[in-house]
Amino acid sequence: MQLDRPAHRRATRRRRLVPGLAALALATSIGILPGSPAQAEPDIEDVEATVDRLWHEAEQASERYNDVELELEGLREEMTSLEADRERQDDQLDVVRERLADSVVSEYEGNDISAAGQAFLSDDPGAFLSQLSTMSAYSDFQDQLYTDYATEAEALDLRLSATEKRAQQVATLEEQLAEEKATIEERHGEAEALLERLEEEQREKLLAGDTSAVPTNVPASGRAAAAVQYAMAQVGDSYVWGAAGPDAFDCSGFTMMAWAQAGVGLPHSSSAQYSSGTRVSQSDLQPGDLVFYYSPISHVGMYIGNGMIVHAANPGAGVKVDSVNAMPYVGAVRPG
The missing domain is CATH 1.10.287 (Helix Hairpins)
Incomplete structure (x- = not known):
């Protein structure tokens, strides 16, 4: 059913107002608007959503940076x-x-x-x-x-x-x-500024996230075994834009270095890695397969079985284990 023109305009105005009101509410809650009363307890869920968005925008810029460098x-x-x-x-x-x-x-x-x-x-x-x-x-x-x-x-x-x-x-x-590079630094700075406004306990809770238990044994065979073994040994390492080890990684630097241990060369770019192997369906995933997220592709992790991946997540979580569906799934490839 189509709306009449006046009703349609009112509905359109409401849709335009909602995001703006949400942003205004968040800004007010953490006391960043001039003249607004700062509150000691900002809504951690709103801050978490904003920080996640900023980190993702920074990662998108970082992966574009990697593409341009290649x-x-x-x-x-x-x-x-x-x-x-x-x-x-x-x-x-x-x-x-x-x-x-x-x-x-x-x-x-x-x-x-x-x-x-x-x-x-x-x-x-x-x-x-x-x-x-x-x-x-x-x-x-x-x-x-x-x-x-x-x-x-x-x-x-x-x-x-x-x-x-x-x-x-x-x-x-x-x-x-x-x-x-300027975009990466800007988004990262905005995320850090939001986190600094939280109380220490809330900040630690937000950065910890929902961490899944780290598997003690990941069955993998062939060259994938070396890649998986290296990847799992890095759990807990830091996330740093553009890094590829030995103690800090971004998402594509992490998978690149893991597969390098198996003698397989991959480019330092999530979108380029998507073209560096045989495509596999989600139902056929095996440990060692690379799994890609977002459109356009801007994140990559490594499948480790049982519906889980290991990946360099973001600056707050570092290298961690997650569900394979923790982010918008795009596809997977099998290197080598």
Whole structure:
């Protein structure tokens, strides 16, 4: 049933007001609005929800940062290769230039060198090519030299253009890294500021969360056994943005290092890890499988059996054991 227009507008206003009122109530409860009376006992459930949201936004930015770093690493490697190609091409162009200059000097030996001949001896490829078109009656050998020179000059120009393009892409990605880093720090700072407003007992309760019992034995076979063993040994370690051990991890750094113990290389990115193995359904999960969360993917953990995962959760909980459905489930892959 459709609402009439006035009723529809009223319903729309109510939907818009509800989130704002909720945010206002939270801000008032923890005393962050100017002139509002600060209360000693903020609603811990509201604070917990806000802190979880801020940590998740920080993790999303952190995983985007990891993605950009991977792309930047590839671009820098490509630039190194392009610069080496450019230097080789430059050397080849010098060789052809010298051969062509020797040919012109030989032909005009004993005579004044024409403007076109002087162009041959120029270090400016553009001047050479523009003047060369006015010359005529060259031998087959000279024609071939011209063709070689034009080919090498064009190849050099292509390499210079490609190198410049990659350099611009690197600069753009470095700007993105700075932006994502600023977002991480901002969200993390907001979460810490909220936590500091809680009494110590409430803060410890919030950070402890609902920690599941850590299994004493996780059955795993093959290379997965080494990955699971390493992962379980890190339970209790800290969560730090961008970290990959030995005593602190972010989510993708944690799974990357765990599978590295089994000789399997994974990228330091949850979204990239989702493309680094064989997809498996949730009903077919085995210990060692990587499980991914949120859309777009921004978190990864390791399945350990019995409907549980081990993962680097957030700065408050660190590395811990959780239910496989503790977060919005997206899919799973089996590395190796």
